[in-house]
Amino acid sequence: MSNTIKNITLKIWRQDGPAAKGHFETHKIDEITDEASFLEMLDILNDRLVTDGKEAVVFDHDCREGICGTCSLMIDGQAHGPQRGTATCQLHMRKFNDGDSITIEPWRASAFPIIKDLMVDRSAFDRIIESGGYITAETGGAPDANLIPIPKPIADAAMDSAECIGCGACVAACPNGAANLFTAAKVAHLNRLPQGQAERYSRVESMVETMDDYFGSCTNHGECEAACPKEISIDVIALMHKDYRKAKFSNRKDLARS
Amino acid sequence: MAQVVASHRGPVTGTANKAKKRRPFLLDLYSTAVGKKYAMGISGIAMMGFVLFHMIGNLKMYAGAADLDHYAHFLQTLLYPLAPKGVVLWILRGGLVAMLFLHLHAAWSLTMLNRKARPVKYQSARDYQIANFASRTMRLSGLVILAFLVWHLLDLTFGVVNSEVGNKVLYPGDTEEVKAVYVSVIASFERVPVALFYIVANILLGIHLFHGAWSIFQSFGWNNPRFNKWRRAFATGFAAVVVVGNVSFPIAVMAGVIS
């Protein structure tokens, strides 16, 4: 049942470092089984490069199960490639045809500087989480887990946005390089839950303002949702915008009181 | 503002311990991209209201010269004698100009922010999935509409390029002369290039509204499963009504339906 795909041309972005000038490099893959994943094709290419004494193409990847969010790649102009709801590591060669030419670029955003070749630094996402993407619950003081019942629809909705894998496809796909979907997914996860209410408004304020330090703005193109391997809806962005507006008002009240 | 991530390597710590800037409320809100999007939305709503009522008022064209001219006069004398003639209209115009400037400033600064957020563009062609012509041409359609607006004011408000503007007419039964608006509109649209520019600009306005009217819901966070599916329909309907209404005038003039 497995077939081979022939004559793949790869145009891969090579760049030595953050400040270096990059260029496309062309490689041929004569034959590959359609059972192989996209990254296995790159593995094969890299093995050949190393054996030939050339430097392997650097790219980020780890779990290869679509959950760790380490893999990236702009494949033929789409973040994570042509298959909807699928991270690059889960993309398989059966989605391609004989003679295809495939262009692979790193994700581009000033907040995601290129480290080398196809690998970028996505630490800016960590900065957003550090600024408020948590519920303060220091170890040891937690009440019984069933103390607060949470209606199933709310728990499910929180889970929908909590599924974000932090890969950065939303930023890569966004024509503006905005991180609203990433930030909003975390805001929506925590702000929907009863446990998250105490910090609801301070959280959204700090996270949005930290996001602003690094990323572009949302102009509602919707590309992020289409690129998201977890298919998180841009409805979460609306929720974040609402909470941010409320935060600006309610925080002022609190400040006035103090 | 987009900043380049530190390129030096080393431990990361205390990233959340930055002093919070205290600013007046509105400036504070406007200082972030999300706040600027509210400004876009609020000014957008104001101007949407304007274009809609502008179009509805202009439908008086079809009722004849007297009705349109009287309507124009009514606008001039809003709240008269509580306020002197023309004052309320100028206050409204002033508000619109302020909204326009807010819209333009926010758009300009968001554009700059977005440019900084991706200083190096993708070197291969993008394959957009959702982003449509409307969303991706907001800046272009906005600029054309702005140019049109300037022309439109010079043409039909200030009469710089239209000699009919400023003429007055006395209708039977009236006690005073009113501005002959109807005549100047006909005169304007009888120039084919002007009429075509008008049509093109209004179609672009429709496209701009199609994305803008939908965007407002997202930017304001008006999101509810009960009405979410109507948001697109509202934006499409609103844009269509405005475009159809507006574009009908030059066509009607050129077709000789009204003269």
Added chain:
Amino acid sequence: MTLTEQLFAQNTVQLNSKIPAGPMADKWNNYKADMKLVNPNNKRKFKVIVVGTGLAGASAAATLAELGYQVDAFTFHDSARRAHSIAAQGGINGAKNYKGDGDSIHRLFYDTVKGGDFRAREANVHRLAENSVDIIDQMVAQGVPFAREYGGLLDNRSFGGAQVSRTFYARGQTGQQLLLGAYQQFSRQVGLGGVRMFNRSELIDIVVIDGRAAGIVVRDLVTGELTSHSAHAVVLATGGYGNAFFLSTNAMACNVTAAWRAHRKGALFANPCYTQIHPTCIPQSDDSQSKLTLMSESLRNDGRVWVPTNPDETRPAHLIPENERDYYLERLYPSFGNLAPRDISSRAAKRAVDKGLGVGAKKNGVYLDFSDAINRLGRDVVEERYGNLFEMYERIAGENPYEQPMRIYPASHYTMGGLWVDYELMTNVPGLYAAGEANFSDHGANRLGASALMQGLSDGYFVLPYTIGNYLAPMLNQPTPDTNHPEFKRAEQEAQQRFNGYLAVGGTKSPDFFHRELGKIIWDYCGMERTEQGLEKALSEIPALYEEFKKDLRVTGNGESMNQTLEKAGRVDDFFQLGMLMCRDALDRNESCGGHFRAEYQTDDGEALRDDENYCHVSAYEWGGDPMKPRLNVEPLEFEEVHLATRSYK
């Protein structure tokens, strides 16, 4: 004199497990009552290094920072959120008894000891079961969106090896949600300044000064720079070594380097042959495959495992009539059926495939069939339960599991072995701790489903923060060791030489080539079924391949910028040495238990045959300078609460 006693008498290292006194249920409380404390104002005078930021590392670092210790955390990933804890699908056990089905701390303790085939340390397991309750509370407070019932209370599911419902889950992504919970708590501390986070920094060596762990040497993966870091205590939470098999369900970067370097610096490595093979993974499809993907064990709740009875079967699955199918798990283990424990199901699949009954193009899998479940429950219900897993299967295998059965086969998944630790999770090197999958302590010879997440969080949240204080208290006002100490300089130099060495070999084959070959040997001879002959063969083949590795390796690029080939070379080097130890341990342990199945030691119907007389002990190896010559030490296991019995799931 039993073998255990003989070996114990020959120990080269004093192995003191430091199990507290008192009845089993009181030991942990007794420990906490007796331990030394560090005054809250003095905690900031102590520095702790945490290597690895998965469940165990992130939770430990966050908690230690919350207490007030200075914490330096290191990960080779770009972010703490990438750790492989994230890939756990099924769930986490907690003895909450929310279902009122008779669960209790004691029952979870008992199930874990039994599931581990009586090769775990009872006191550790009991503490784990006690902590399981607090973990659920802590994670819910953290905002982990566990699955709930319509009434709003937490839902539970059952898992292999248990007869109560005690597994909490968040769709098929429990590991992700728990890791993100810990990551968020950890990030809060990074934000507040309690933790200093070093990302893309890989541990290359451990430094021991005057018999105590003094710090670590790390390599910055972006710049290639080697730096020394010192602290009062060092925690290794660096995961397991399942990637020794090359093909495993572990993430590509998972490696043994941190644990192995600790081992070379004196820490004992315990039970390396206890590796878990997970029964439900997608079979290998081609030779270029880089890793295997696990399909959650929960699928076995509704899927039926079978193979055709005819080895020459060529018809598609749905055309094979019922009487030509062998539902072998239901036939052999009627009471547990398709939910038999992992080791048992895995071996049954291997036997079927070895008999030539395998399915798929390579005849390397067995069917996991949902057609009965779809007929009985309807496609909608099946889709609601397993929809995301079915989609994942279709993406990878290109077949629709609603229409044709899944093909599954066992794959390396988890390693129960790891650094030897005492009750305080401290290795035999004072000040050096190991937590999570990196240590050997709680799962014996086989881990039950949904227990790995539990152990990682128990170690990080509720054990280390206490036990480290007990170690640090007497060291008040001692400065952290000087990183200019000759030991640090020597470690840095050795590391530099090591990496320069890989670059200088100039051979013809990539590190991946050697990893693949090494993995094949370990899988064939030290995988699901081991024999004396096979292990001896492996012990001659691995050193030969290792020699070739040293002579014919090719690493391109340089050591001064991101170089994944170079990283890989270092990791494969350590896997070689570990591989020898795994085979040595498997050869030494002349019994079958849990994940260690020696073909010579089985019952008449093919079940594992333990030898409690001679092997009821932990085998902990001391580095002997030559990977082929480790020094065996044993820690005898005593069972006070649970009586040694033959595991039966029939």
